[in-house]
Amino acid sequence: MQPGGVPQLMISNTETIPGRTITATLGLVTGSTVRAKNVFKDIGAGFKNVVGGELTTYTNLLSEARNEAMLRMMQAASGLGANAIVNVRFATSAVAGGAAELFAYGTAVQVQ
Amino acid sequence: MADEPTLGILYALVWTIGPPLIFGGGPLLFSWLVGNAYQKRKLNETAAREQASMQAFGGRDPLTNTVNIYTGETITHGHLLTANVSIGPSWWQLLRTSLKQLIGGRIYSLDNVLEFGRREALQRLREIAQAEGVDYVINVRLDTAEIVTNKGRNSKTAAVEIFAYGTGVYVAKPTDEA
Numbered sequence: 001m002q003p004g005g006v007p008q009l010m011i012s013n014t015e016t017i018p019g020r021t022i023t024a025t026l027g028l029v030t031g032s033t034v035r036a037k038n039v040f041k042d043i044g045a046g047f048k049n050v051v052g053g054e055l056t057t058y059t060n061l062l063s064e065a066r067n068e069a070m071l072r073m074m075q076a077a078s079g080l081g082a083n084a085i086v087n088v089r090f091a092t093s094a095v096a097g098g099a100a101e102l103f104a105y106g107t108a109v110q111v112q
Numbered sequence: 113m114a115d116e117p118t119l120g121i122l123y124a125l126v127w128t129i130g131p132p133l134i135f136g137g138g139p140l141l142f143s144w145l146v147g148n149a150y151q152k153r154k155l156n157e158t159a160a161r162e163q164a165s166m167q168a169f170g171g172r173d174p175l176t177n178t179v180n181i182y183t184g185e186t187i188t189h190g191h192l193l194t195a196n197v198s199i200g201p202s203w204w205q206l207l208r209t210s211l212k213q214l215i216g217g218r219i220y221s222l223d224n225v226l227e228f229g230r231r232e233a234l235q236r237l238r239e240i241a242q243a244e245g246v247d248y249v250i251n252v253r254l255d256t257a258e259i260v261t262n263k264g265r266n267s268k269t270a271a272v273e274i275f276a277y278g279t280g281v282y283v284a285k286p287t288d289e290a
Contacts, residue, residue, distance in 0.1 A: 011192040012279040014179050014251045018190040037259075045200070045260070049269050050139060051147035052202030052225060053154055054232070058259055059198040062273050066194070088192060090275060092257035100259055 007078035010111065011070075013088045020111040026080045029108045031073030035065040036099040062102065066090065069104040082108035140203055147202035155228050158235050165238040174241050175234060175252045175278065185247075190281030193249060195236035198259060199229040200271040206262065226272070230254065233276040246280035253277055 010017050037045075041057040048055050069090075077085050088106035095101050133141070166173060181187065201209070205221040212219050233254065241249050255275040262270035 012190060012251075013192055013253065013277060014279050018187040018250075018279065018281045020189075045271065046269050049200045049271075050143045050203050051150045052143075052200055052205060053147075053151055053228075055198045055200050055271050058271055058273065059196060062198060062259070062275075063194075063196050066196070066275070088277075089253075090255055090277065092255065092259075092273070092275070094258065094261070097261075100257070 007074045009074050009077055009082065010084040011074070011088055011106070012084075012086055013106075015087055017084050017086060017109075017111050020084070022084075022086070022109045022111050024110040026077075026082050026108040026110065028105060029073050029076040029080065029082070029085060030103065030105040031069045031071065031076060032101055032103040033065050033068045033072065034095060034099055034101045035061060037061065042098075062092075062100070065100070065102045066104070069102045073104045073106060077106075077108040080108050082110055084109050084111045140207065143203040147204055151202070151224065151228065155224070155231075158228065158232050161239070162231070162235050165235065165242060168242055169238075174238060174247070175249045177252050179251050181248050181250060181281075181283070185283040187248075187250075187281045188284050190246065190250075190279050192277065193237060193240050193244065193246070193280040194275070194277040195233055195240055196273060196275040197229055197233045197236065198271055198273045199225060199232070200260070200269065201225045203268055206268060206270060226274075229272065229274040233274040237276045237278060241280050244280055245282075247283045249278040249280050251279050 010020070012018065016022060037058070041061070045055045045057055073085065073088075085106040086109055088104060091103040091105075093101050093103070201222055205225060208221045209219050234252075237249060237252065253276070257273045257275070258271075259273050260269050260271035
């Protein structure tokens, strides 16, 4: 992680930042992370699978991982000197059994 | 003692029904009885929360799939909001699915699971929107990812993650312009 913690950026998944004007486009920024489930959580989720419904351990795991992917994307954007990221999209892929890659991408821009 | 024959019959019953129940269909029976009731209760809870959120937003749904809001209001600012939920079907539903795959056709039991997941993810997005105090969530997108792959046959686990995201926006209040 970069010193300075979380960069302060405006993020949206629309073409523009609502209420702002884009002055410069700095290019595509991406952030990704690969996470594996741990065996104990897997067993717990396996028990929960008997009755079905929400698997809270996976919900939390994936939300943490997605936040990390977004943080990396934000660091890449602040490295380019951007103050906003527009048109953010997310993708998830299973790279290996029991591991998932969470990927976030968007366009780094400068807004007024 | 008169009790002894009845006790003997009881033991015989326990030993003939018990082991097959525990090692055979017991968990499946549990899954059928408890799982269905549990999932129905959760779906009803989500439906009630949906109603509560809609009332909090003045009787309308704050989520929209479009980039613009066609209400004549002006968007002042906004930011990204995300919500996710991981769900899995019960053993009973997986069994029904694997049986249904022999003849093909609609698998009704999984409809409910995915319906719950989508509604729950969207409802969480509404609640986050409510907590942030935004007026609308525009450009809402839903993603589904298979996180635990069911290998079919005797595989008893399966899970999907449903991820909902959108841009929460604030609109100019009529008092701001006056």
